[in-house]
Amino acid sequence: MNDELARLQQFLSGRIWPAGKLPFDESVIAKAKERQLIDDVQAIEFLKGKPSCRRCRCASFDTYIRYYCAKCDKICVYCRNCIQMGRLASCDTLVRWIGATATTDVKPKLQWQGQFTAAQARVSQELIDSVRAKRSHLVHAVCGAGKTEILFAAIEIALSMNWRVCVATPRTDVVLELAPRFQQVFPDVTVQALYGGAPLATSYSPFIVATTHQLFRFEDAFDIIFVDEADAFPYTFDVALQQAVVKARKQDGVTMLVTATPSINMQAQFQKTGAYSFIPRRFHGADLPVPRFASLWFYDKQLQMNRLPKKIARWIKNCEDKGQPYLLFFPTIALMKQAAHLFSVPAVYAEDAERKEKVLALRNGEVAGLLTTTILERGITIPRVQVAVIGAESAIFTASALIQISGRVGRAQHEPTGDIVFFHHGVTREMDAAKREILRLNAEVN
Ligand SMILES: [Zn+2]
Ligand SMILES: [Zn+2]
Incomplete structure (x- = not known):
């Protein structure tokens, strides 16, 4: 195999790539095809009449969109599910490597001197x-x-x-x-x-x-x-x-x-x-913070009428007095945006272009807290952070979501505790399940 083909082999081994988008010369690709090292497969297959994207294998029928395709001058189908990686249509093909796959002879030496619990x-x-x-x-x-x-x-x-x-x-x-x-x-x-x-x-x-x-x-x-x-x-x-x-x-x-x-x-x-x-234990050995429940009746109505519920105001003041950074989780972007002007801290959400900067500002202590929806940076290990969930009874806050949110608190070795409060308009089964699971984990012995 010549160098060019070897490079193609290195790249394409285990991959499936849109034809025409390979970072290689056409001549190399033609040669590989001639030697039967690669083959083409249809990007959208029709299995028993149902479209199936060969790249993302999305099973949902709604994903596949019929459209007028200028290239073919007829109706083609494309996959919406993986469109972020470029549109794949029923008239496109994907290239696979079918020759011997590339290997490397690695002798990995683990360079790590850390201590395990x-x-x-x-x-x-x-x-x-x-x-x-x-x-x-x-x-x-x-x-x-x-x-x-x-x-x-x-x-x-x-x-x-x-x-x-x-x-x-x-x-x-x-x-x-x-x-x-x-x-x-x-x-x-x-x-x-x-x-x-x-x-x-x-x-x-x-x-x-x-x-x-x-x-x-x-x-x-x-x-x-x-x-x-x-x-x-x-x-x-x-x-x-x-x-x-x-x-x-x-x-x-x-x-x-x-x-x-x-x-x-x-x-x-x-x-x-x-x-x-x-x-069941964090590396520092301390218990997981257990959420407490606090009723907050008609919080959405109050926020919509531009009133900041007293319980929230008091909770925030308490954090600020102690100099503790805080996160306030909202059930929807709409409610968060509507209420944002009642708070003195910025709001972050999924499509927020300044998300990273705002989180960094919290970490650096430039802002006292953040309003957020369920999307939030992972790796957001902010020492001493306190967390409140507003509307914890909302459907979006499943037991596992609530466990994960609670898991933001008390991650640092030197301060492994903190407040996690679920403000709610009625306790749900999911809230109970989250709390029960955290208590169960804390009761486990390593
Ligand atoms: Zn797809
Ligand atoms: Zn087409």
Whole structure:
């Protein structure tokens, strides 16, 4: 194989890429086709008449949009679900590598001298056992358990067996945080970080850290995928991510799930095979802060009438008097925006262009607090932060969402406590379930 083809092999191994968008010369692609190293597949397949996108495998019928296609001068169908990565239509094709896949002979040497808690050491070993047995595994770790370090040894073993490794997460922030950490502890291995807008590296890497969307660009690629959903609120049980993982993993590959809020079903399923690890304690050993409930009747009406409920005003004043930063969660953007003028702190929401700056301002103490919806930076470990949920009875605040929100509080070693209050117009089952689960976790002994 000549150099050009070898480079194409490096790039395309395990990938599935829109034809015409490959970062290679047409002549190289033609040569690869001639030697039957690549083939074309239809971007949108019709399975029993139903459209199915080969890239994202979205099963929802509403995703597929019929439109007049100028290229074909007829009605074609495109996939709306993965349009962020460029439109794929029924008349487009995707290119796959079908020759021998690229490999690298890595001798990873883990460079890490940190200290494990007893629980971390135990779970690290349990993960190693599952890697050796090549079975999928669930790590159930509370927010703030210190889970990244737990993966190191398992990854080292997987890499040394020449497995292709992926760490997948729903969020770009998490990729940006994790990739340099992995690179640091595995200096002999090239760790590729894939997220929207990342520069496209064409070399082969045995170790990839990717967002959900970038994972869709792979097929049958990985021997092992670590799914980091632990702090990914509000994306827990991201269906798209689970789908992407199944597609990007090799048929005989395994999945290592790390989450703070696994469903009962999921726990039972993994407990059956013994591939279940549990860390009920934060790395600093202190209890998880337990939410308290405070009634706040007709809070929405009050806010709509431009009145700041006294209980909220008092809670904020208390934080400000103590110099504690705070987060106020709202159930909807609409209510938050409407009420924003009643508060002296900025509001952040998903499409907010200044989201990062505002969070940074809170971290630096330039603002006293933030109003927010359920979307909020992960890695928002703000020392001493206090949290209030307004309208905790709203449907958007599921038990797992409330557990994750509560998990923002008391993460720092030197101040592992704090206030988490659910202001509500009636206590819901989800609120009860969240509180019960936190109490249960606190009652567990490592
Ligand atoms: Zn799609
Ligand atoms: Zn067309």
